[in-house]
Amino acid sequence: MHYSTLERIQACDLNLLLSLAVLIEEQNVSRSAARLGFSQTTMSKHLKKLRIFFEDELFFKQGYKIRANDKALSLLPNLHQWLQMSHCLIQQSPFDVSDVHGVIRIAFRDDQTELFMPLILETMANEAPYIQLEFMNKSRHVFSMLEAGELDLATAASEYPPMNIYGDAIPNVNHYAVYAQNHPLAVINKPTLKQIFSHTTAEYNSSDSLESAIHQLANQHDYTRHVSFSSDSMMVMLHGLLAGQHVGFVPKRIFYDPFWRQHLLRVHIPEAKSVPTYLFWHTRVHNDRLIQWFKNRILSLINEHLDPN
Template sequence: MDLKLLAVFDEVYKTRSVSRAGENLDMAQSSISIALGRLRRHFGDPLFVRTSEGMQPTPHATTLVAPIRQALQLLRGITRQQAAFEPSKAHRTFRICMTDISHLALLPALINRLRDVAPSINVEITHISAQTPKMLEAGEADLAVGFMPQLEAGFYQQKLFDQDFACVVRREHPRVHSRLTRNMFKRENHVVVTAAGTGHTLVEQELERLGVRRNVALRLPNFLGLGGLVASTDLMVTVPQRVAEALLRIADVKALPPPFELPVIAIKQHWHDRYQQDPANRWLRSVISDLFLE
């Protein structure tokens, strides 16, 4: 049993995919299949069964994953086979969980930077959800970027920037001009975007604390089409500042400061402590943090 077979087992277990395991290990799909065949013969078990949801582990594979990962960690430390990550030569896919704010504030700059320094690296984005902590822990995602106060024990974090809020209405709104007052805010009909990581719960809590009731005419699950919606109606929406800046670029709208102080949210990148010293993960974190220090 050599180290590469154990690495193949671990990567297929994490990704539930032969092709993704090959990408991450820089191995051909056929080589991954051959390695799986050797593993199955050695353990006398199918280990992974192809289903509609990918390569699912058998009960025996589930019992093997913890000792195999311990063995990998020990072997890599003893043999020093964990080489430094070379982004210019690497062929792999990073999987990042993001909120809508991160899509707007980070993704374009990240893609441009990767094309310059790591042209063979690809990125796969998934949305922040209740499964994000488990995905980070299992290695199914490399990073999570956004406003995620629920990530606590077992996770590292680094603040990228602070984010305040703005109120957005169409440019020629008949009642809201260059200044927004409390009475205007309470009088208008509002859109509320309920996507995770938008800070909308904090806004609602603060409005309740201030005794401000707003007329919520529409609730949306995400920011998709929000610019066109606001630009063609008299609705008002309160969104993080960077979302407001993106809406200003794509729609005929204007952004105004809220008529009262709202909480500031911290946008952070999060990773599991298993990957604190992983060279590839460390490199990706440094690229993302550098984008906000420039």
């Protein structure tokens, strides 16, 4: 290593780089200090030294928070690489998920949980028996929960997450209008969109993606959508449809369950193009080998078992 390079490294307290990485990830001085076990005063001093060292402000204030500027964000990939290399150097042992102990907290919509939970639990029992999973129903505030460290992974439909949130796309699936066999639409062979929207509908309000697509579709055709029943639980909505009073809108995976294939009728709605769903995680776990292994394993299971057609 060149002498000038060594001199540059000696001039910087490497703990400051750790503070910088966490500050960029958290976008919050108090949370960064708590995460590293520092006082807020110490973290503020670190930030002051970092600004001097890099000859840049690195962050700007936004309300009560701080936001990383372009300079700071450009440093983050190299900081992550440095942290990962440091971890491997200190660990000096290969990552073996079968021997790892820990807890992973994930939030799916209830219909996703019902479909994928058995697959995930079976996989974990075989490959990572010492990992504890905490399943949570998807909240409308998953990004703030990820930022606060209350969740490790969550699904959501958003193409514009906060800058400190990463995401991998989950394949889109076909969507259907569904209704009970005693619903008035049941006597019509392949009801049209106009006929479907002429009836009262149910809304699954945990799916901001699908429901937004349905509302947009109604507006495009100048139809009025009447919603008189809504639930943030897919199972509650589906059982409500059995009363024969409403039309609901669901992804195809619902019909992987033979019960719903038997009790609900469906009409494919190819025009309903929803925003892609993503599996999101916070930048603080971007190099966490357990979380990344689990994330990749989930995506693999979904791709293996999700029929998009």
